[in-house]
Amino acid sequence: MKSPVLRRALWRSVCALLPLLPLCVLAPAQAGPVLDRVTASSTLRVCIWPDYYGVTYRSPRTQQLGGIDIDLSQELAKDLGVKLSYVDSSFPKLVDDLVGDRCDIAMFAIGVLPARQAALKFAQPYLQSDIYGVTTRSNRAIKSWSDIDKPGVQVAVQAGTFMEPVMAAGLKQAKMVVVRPPQTREQELEAGRVDVFMTDYPYSRRLLDNADWARLIAPSSPYHVLPYAYAVKPGDEDWLRRVNDFVAQIKRDGRLQDAAKRHGLTEIVVLK
Numbered sequence: 001m002k003s004p005v006l007r008r009a010l011w012r013s014v015c016a017l018l019p020l021l022p023l024c025v026l027a028p029a030q031a032g033p034v035l036d037r038v039t040a041s042s043t044l045r046v047c048i049w050p051d052y053y054g055v056t057y058r059s060p061r062t063q064q065l066g067g068i069d070i071d072l073s074q075e076l077a078k079d080l081g082v083k084l085s086y087v088d089s090s091f092p093k094l095v096d097d098l099v100g101d102r103c104d105i106a107m108f109a110i111g112v113l114p115a116r117q118a119a120l121k122f123a124q125p126y127l128q129s130d131i132y133g134v135t136t137r138s139n140r141a142i143k144s145w146s147d148i149d150k151p152g153v154q155v156a157v158q159a160g161t162f163m164e165p166v167m168a169a170g171l172k173q174a175k176m177v178v179v180r181p182p183q184t185r186e187q188e189l190e191a192g193r194v195d196v197f198m199t200d201y202p203y204s205r206r207l208l209d210n211a212d213w214a215r216l217i218a219p220s221s222p223y224h225v226l227p228y229a230y231a232v233k234p235g236d237e238d239w240l241r242r243v244n245d246f247v248a249q250i251k252r253d254g255r256l257q258d259a260a261k262r263h264g265l266t267e268i269v270v271l272k
Helices: 004-015 033-041 069-079 092-099 163-170 185-190 202-210 237-253 255-262
Strands: 042-050 055-060 085-087 107-112 127-129 133-137 154-158 175-180 195-199 213-218 227-231
Touching: 033 042, 033 069, 033 237, 042 069, 042 092, 055 107, 055 133, 069 085, 069 107, 069 237, 069 255, 085 175, 092 107, 092 227, 133 163, 133 202, 154 163, 154 185, 163 175, 163 195, 163 227, 175 202, 185 195, 195 202, 202 213, 237 255
Parallel strands: 042 085, 042 107, 154 175, 154 195
Antiparallel strands: 107 227, 127 227, 133 195, 133 213
16 A cells, blocks of 8 residues: 555646646645655654643643643644644744754644744734733732833733733833742742733633633723734645635634633634
């Protein structure tokens, strides 16, 4: 029996001779070295950040993964007819993990930033989020968004997230504090070392759902709305097209909306 890679090579040869053959019209979106490898190994390797609540979150109690992109990565693997393998990653490691071939695709609501676009390829957006502040209910200095950028206020951001460059450019009077593992923004806030930390809509749900001490500070008007998309390494346009086909399909057939509803993210879904 011919290998999947050989079968695809033969099929491309046929399509080169008979480009108007009906099935050949779909062939470019089904080809390319990444999909060849995924098919040959019968495994799709998906990079995730396992601390992203509502998106790709590993419960510390059960060690089970849950979130919108856990559901949707399962749908992608099912559409491709392959098994699924998760690779723990993070925003600081994202580019190295994809370019270094540790995974075939990153699926954890990745903000489409210029620096990332210079190193990676992004599918069409499926979510979008503004920036939100989280403070404690007992904090008297931060009552509204206008209280954040004031002298003496300590504003935390997670290293590698899109909030880091945005707040670095946006804050004029407050001091930005970059939090790196093993420290967390929540720990720094609860310990009183910062007054507020900046996050996005999905991550804010973690605090509001699980911490009675947390208070959300929403911007009074759109501050920096960013599209979120799946990322792949550059150099394989056929694989990118196949991922885009998947995104378009889950928007049409309701799978995106259903997954968003299950995880409390309906408000930030992008359907166009």
